[in-house]
Amino acid sequence: MxxxxxxxxxxxxxxxxxxxxxxxxxxxxxxxxxxxxxxxxxxxxxxxxxxxxxxxxxxxxxxxxxxxxxxxxxxxxxxxxxxxxxxxxxxxxxxxxxxxxxxxxxxSDALSKAMVQLLGMFAELERNFIVTRTQEGKAATGNYGGRKPKLSESQRLEIKNRLKKGHSKMQLSKEFGVSRATILNISRS
Structure with missing residues (x-):
């Protein structure tokens, strides 16, 4: 020390x-x-x-x-x-x-205080620019974050139809490579 x-x-x-x-x-x-x-x-x-x-x-x-x-x-x-x-x-x-x-x-002069206050305003402006650019980028790419779904909408519909026909949740989970809980969630939606 x-x-x-x-x-x-x-x-x-x-x-x-x-x-x-x-x-x-x-x-x-x-x-x-x-x-x-x-x-x-x-x-x-x-x-x-x-x-x-x-x-x-x-x-x-x-x-x-x-x-x-x-x-x-x-x-x-x-x-x-x-x-x-x-x-x-x-x-x-x-x-x-x-x-x-x-x-x-x-x-405590006016110029020093003004400089610090201006910096605060510019920081807020910079943050707003970053948020806006990020949102525009997400909208342009369609990527809003999060994990991509393992199943497409057509696969989800197929699972629902097969469940109605009596196929087992365990069999469908193995066939589509997802957990049984995912199949259960699809059946409930």
Whole structure:
């Protein structure tokens, strides 16, 4: 466990999207701003290092600290992820400063407040776009989720007719490769 003094501190977070990208420029800016502790994330196949670095940062900071990033998008891959992170920081009394953008949650000036509120509106807009695109995609493909039925409508009708003729549910379940409960459900529908 790392010992921390009681003084509030600037804590940096640097992230890049691919393993090939370099963190050096972000780290240089964070150090120049006064960050002694810097958490680093690099994208990997499952984003594990970014997630782990951000979780470690969130565990490390405490009330009164200031998280410093070069740009707001360093906190997440989507606006909604950024806002979730920002909400977490605000709830814990941790400030956020972006070096290259006019965001400082410690300030109570109109521009800082407006930027945070605008981000909230954009996150809601982004979510609505995603929902709309998802619904349009489902409608276009006819795939609304769930498992595809094992039996076609014509097979279901055939099973109903054969049940009326006295065929056993067990025999039909074996023939059509479904459970006896499926045959029972068809007989009840």
């Amino acid at each position: 790392t010992y921390r003094s009681s003084l509030m501190e600037f804590v940096g977070y640097a992230r890049v999207s691919t393993q090939q990208q370099d963190l050096t420029q972000q780290i240089d800016k964070l150090e120049a701003y006064g960050c002694k502790k810097i958490f680093k994330g690099k994208h990997s196949g499952k984003e594990a290092t970014n997630k782990e670095a951000l979780e470690a940062l969130l565990k490390y900071v405490r009330e009164g600290d200031t998280v410093v990033v070069t740009k707001l998008d360093r906190l997440g891959r989507s606006l909604s992820q950024v806002l979730v992170c920002l909400d977490t920081l605000v709830e814990r009394g941790v400030n956020l400063v972006t070096i290259d953008q006019p965001i400082d949650t410690n300030k």
